[in-house]
Amino acid sequence: MTAVEIIISIFVLIGGFLSLLGSIGIIRFPDVYGRLHAATKSATLGVISIMLATFLFFLLVHGEFVGKLLLTILFVFLTAPVAGMMMGRSAYRVGVPLWEKSTQDDLKKMYEKKMKGSN
Secondary structure, eight states: OHHHHHHHHHHHHHHHHHHHHHHHHHHHHHHHHHHHHIIIHHHHHHHHHHHHHHHHIIIIIIIOOOOOOOOOHHHHHHHHHHHOOOHHHHHHHHHHHTTTTTTOHHHHHHHHHHHHHHH
């Protein structure tokens, strides 16, 4: 096994492990906000690691530069966390409750100020 194959294998294993952690987080976390965090953060990093391994495989093993893979990495890196944030804010605005043991609500003050300002 060459050094290139080892590096590519490490990226694939890291990506698979992070995706697995994200899947476990979706099942185990108690509220929608924690599940969104698990789905967007760890799964995004997992997908990016696997796509990076794919890019390196084609570049170093086959000698082909596949720019579409780099664009895919950029697209996932930019869109997945933003989509998770928007879903979380939408859930908050609709009134999906936080976990009963949550100790901090960062959005509460912001929405209280908006409600006072609109009256």
